[in-house]
Each structure stands twice: as C-alpha cells, then as structure tokens.
Amino acid sequence: MTDNSPTPSRRSLLAVGGAGLALGAAAAGGAVALARSDDKSGEGMRPTAESGGAVPFHGAHQAGIATAVQDRLHFAAFDVKTEDRAEFVQLLKDWTKAAALMTEGRAVGEGAYGGLAEAPPDDTGEALGLKPSRLTLTIGFGPSLFDKYGKAFGIAGRRPAALVELPKFPGDNLDRTRSGGDLCVQACADDPQVAVHAIRNLARIGFGKVAIRWSQLGFGKTSSTTPDAQTPRNLMGFKDGTRNVAGTDTAALDRHVWVSDAGWMKGGSYLVARRIRMNIETWDRTSLQEQEDVFGRDKGEGAPVGKAKERDEPFLKAMKPDAHVRLAHPDSNDGATILRRGYSFTDGTDGLGRLDAGLFFLAYQKDVREGFIPVQRSLAGSDALNEYIQHVGSAVFAVPPGVRDGSDWWGRGLFEAKGV
Numbered sequence: 001m002t003d004n005s006p007t008p009s010r011r012s013l014l015a016v017g018g019a020g021l022a023l024g025a026a027a028a029g030g031a032v033a034l035a036r037s038d039d040k041s042g043e044g045m046r047p048t049a050e051s052g053g054a055v056p057f058h059g060a061h062q063a064g065i066a067t068a069v070q071d072r073l074h075f076a077a078f079d080v081k082t083e084d085r086a087e088f089v090q091l092l093k094d095w096t097k098a099a100a101l102m103t104e105g106r107a108v109g110e111g112a113y114g115g116l117a118e119a120p121p122d123d124t125g126e127a128l129g130l131k132p133s134r135l136t137l138t139i140g141f142g143p144s145l146f147d148k149y150g151k152a153f154g155i156a157g158r159r160p161a162a163l164v165e166l167p168k169f170p171g172d173n174l175d176r177t178r179s180g181g182d183l184c185v186q187a188c189a190d191d192p193q194v195a196v197h198a199i200r201n202l203a204r205i206g207f208g209k210v211a212i213r214w215s216q217l218g219f220g221k222t223s224s225t226t227p228d229a230q231t232p233r234n235l236m237g238f239k240d241g242t243r244n245v246a247g248t249d250t251a252a253l254d255r256h257v258w259v260s261d262a263g264w265m266k267g268g269s270y271l272v273a274r275r276i277r278m279n280i281e282t283w284d285r286t287s288l289q290e291q292e293d294v295f296g297r298d299k300g301e302g303a304p305v306g307k308a309k310e311r312d313e314p315f316l317k318a319m320k321p322d323a324h325v326r327l328a329h330p331d332s333n334d335g336a337t338i339l340r341r342g343y344s345f346t347d348g349t350d351g352l353g354r355l356d357a358g359l360f361f362l363a364y365q366k367d368v369r370e371g372f373i374p375v376q377r378s379l380a381g382s383d384a385l386n387e388y389i390q391h392v393g394s395a396v397f398a399v400p401p402g403v404r405d406g407s408d409w410w411g412r413g414l415f416e417a418k419g420v
C-alpha cells in the first residue's frame with residue numbers, strides 16, 4: 001500500500017446504509033447524538049468526541065500517552081524481517097498514512113471493497129460502520145532494532161543512551177515469547193473491534209517486512225490519567241490510578257514523561273510494558289484486612305491508610321513497610337514518577353483450573369533509568385503484593401515524538417537525521 005487516495009471513509013463506504021441509520025436515529029427522537037464536527041472532507045456527519053469521535057493523530061507528541069485512557073487495548077510487538085533500509089522506511093511511511101486514516105475512522109488504502117476483484121482488498125473491513133472510537137496508535141522502537149539492524153539501517157550510532165535493556169528483577173519469570181520486540185504499536189480505542197482492526201491492518205501492510213512477535217488484548221483500563229473522572233478498578237478490586245500523572249498536567253508531563261534532550265527523541269517518551277499475572281484464586285481467599293494492608297489503601301473508597309478520601313495525600317509511615325503504595329510512591333524512590341496506562345487482561349485459563357489473568361502494565365517516562373527501574377527495584381525487593389503476582393512478560397521501547405503533519409512519518413527523525 002503506497003497510495004491512499006482517494007480513500008472512502010467508513011461512513012461513506014456505507015453510503016445508503018449509513019444515511020439510513022442516521023435518519024432512522026433522527027426519526028426515533030434523535031437518541032443517538034450526532035454532531036457536525038469540523039468536516040472538511042464533505043463526508044457528512046461525524047460523531048463528537050463524547051460519542052466515540054476521533055483523537056487528532058498529528059501533534060508534537062504521539063497520541064495514546066497523555067490522551068485520556070480509552071476502554072480497550074490491542075498491543076503488538078513486531079520483529080523486523082528485512083535488512084533493506086529503503087523497504088523499512090517505506091513501511092514506516094505506509095504505516096503512518098494508514099494510522100492517520102484509521103484514527104479518523106477511515107478505511108485503509110482503497111477500502112474494503114469496490115477495488116480490483118482479482119486482488120485482496122486494502123482494508124480488512126471489520127471496522128466498516130464503526131465510529132473512530134478515540135483510536136490512538138502509538139509506535140515504539142525496541143533496543144533490538146538497534147542491535148540487530150543498526151548497521152543495515154544506518155542507525156547504529158543513534159540508539160539513545162536512555163534505551164537500556166531492563167535489568168532482571170527478583171521474582172521475574174519472563175517468557176521470551178511474550179517479551180521484547182524490535183517495534184511496538186499500542187492501539188487504544190473505546191471499541192475493541194476498532195483497536196483489533198488497526199493492528200491487523202498494520203500487520204497486513206507489513207507482511208514480509210515485519211511479523212508480530214507477541215500481542216496482548218486489554219480491557220477495563222487500570223489507570224486513569226483523568227483525575228476528574230471516576231478511578232477505574234483493577235482485577236483485584238482496588239481503585240487504580242488515583243495518584244498518577246494527569247494527561248492535562250503539562251508541567252508534570254514535561255518533567256516526568258516527555259524527553260527534553262535535543263535529538264530525534266525530543267518530545268518522545270520511553271515505554272515499559274510488563275505482563276503481570278495475578279494469582280487471582282489466592283487473592284480471592286485473602287482477608288479484606290490483608291488485601292487493604294497490601295496496597296495501603298482501603299477497598300471501598302480507595303483512601304490511604306488513616307485518611308478518609310481517595311484523593312487525600314497518603315501518609316506513608318502509617319502504612320505497613322511493605323505496602324505497595326508506600327514502596328511505589330515517589331517519596332520512597334528519590335522522586336521517580338511514571339505515567340501508568342495499563343489494562344486488565346483475561347486470556348482464558350492456564351490448564352490447571354486457574355484464570356490466566358492480570359494487569360498488562362504500561363508506563364511512560366522520560367527515562368526508564370529514573371522511572372520504572374528504581375520503582376520496580378523497590379517493589380521487586382519487598383512489595384507485599386509479590387505474593388499475589390508474577391511478572392511474566394517484559395519489553396521496553398523508545399517512543400518517538402509526534403507526527404507533525406501529512407508529510408511527516410513515524411520515525412523520520414531517527415532515519416533522516418544528519419550524520420546517518
């Protein structure tokens with residue numbers, strides 16, 4: 001796929017069917033609120049953000065980091081399968097075009113039907129008629145991209161010092177087949193089908209050049225970046241994300257999340273992904289008191305020990321020395337602060353009658369050496385939660401800055417920088 005124009009939107013592809021639905025809704029008393037947004041495409045009605053609208057793809061930072069967390073996740077790590085620099089760069093350009101279209105709720109390339117009868121359609125079609133659903137697509141480059149393809153792609157000298165491999169932490173039980181990756185794409189959307197469609201189409205475009213190494217579906221966001229909204233609960237039943245970096249707190253984002261050093265990563269961030277399995281059955285047989293001691297917060301309100309309200313400042317010394325919140329708090333880690341954006345997962349059962357469920361932990365930070373690594377060092381050593389969890393997958397990625405406009409593309413700074 002090298003040319004996307006003209007591209008029918010999901011809505012225009014539906015043509016009569018879509019119009020019929022909109023009219024039907026209006027006739028039924030307008031229960032479905034459709035608003036005319038800034039519609040330069042002339043394609044008619046588009047839903048507002050509140051009703052599943054689009055998150056802008058272009059900007060100084062990639063969407064999907066400070067963006068209010070969507071309900072669903074499809075995360076994919078890819079391995080590169082070509083040593084041809086031009087071919088890989090073309091893939092990044094093709095992916096960027098496709099990502100921009102899909103985040104607007106449009107089909108990829110020439111769409112899902114109406115093209116050459118002899119060829120497979122450009123778009124796989126399962127998102128036809130669905131809203132953009134606040135889809136965001138966020139790309140990252142893993143350390144192995146530089147290790148394995150640094151020379152072939154002419155980027156060996158451009159690996160950022162902050163893109164380190166994570167050390168082995170006590171208790172890690174990592175599955176290689178669910179860890180690492182030369183590239184990643186995080187797809188978040190309020191509709192699972194929209195997120196899955198996006199990853200599937202990027203994988204399809206990448207056929208022969210990249211292959212999916214592992215992927216993870218997630219539901220029920222476990223962290224909030226919107227302090228005004230109700231804090232979601234994780235699978236252990238506790239409010240998660242109470243004390244997190246807010247997506248609207250630009251000072252905190254500049255301080256803890258966005259890379260500020262000059263260079264191709266300026267405006268980007270570093271992502272740590274950990275698949276954390278929960279021993280759900282053991283947790284469910286644990287007393288309420290013990291559960292609350294483990295976190296240092298109460299289960300109902302989410303208030304820190306000794307306090308009444310969820311948003312009250314935690315008094316760390318009132319908590320047990322091994323309480324999760326006490327050990328993870330910036331005051332216990334020389335100020336280390338991360339933006340958490342994880343999701344719950346339940347991937348069936350493990351063959352021993354236990355749920356294969358847990359937290360797919362995602363955290364963004366300016367530098368993993370001053371973010372995830374020190375916090376996880378404290379937790380891995382003595383967190384009371386360790387009795388109930390196990391880290392089984394791990395990956396780290398350099399997430400480049402945003403795509404500025406239609407002529408820019410994912411990773412341009414890395415591949416076009418002087419001296420390459």
Ligand code: HEM
Pocket residue numbers: 234236238239240241242243244274276278295297314324325328329330338358359361372375376379389
């Ligand atoms: C399954 C694993 C985990 C569960 C169930 C879990 C759950 C929670 C809960 C319920 C809270 C309290 C509410 C809040 O402030 O968000 C919390 C806080 C926090 N967690 Fe975790 N967490 C897990 C793993 C991790 C990991 C791996 C890290 C980082 C290495 C981490 C870092 C933090 C931080 C930084 C806080 C906020 C502490 C504060 O400033 O008060 N968590 N977590």
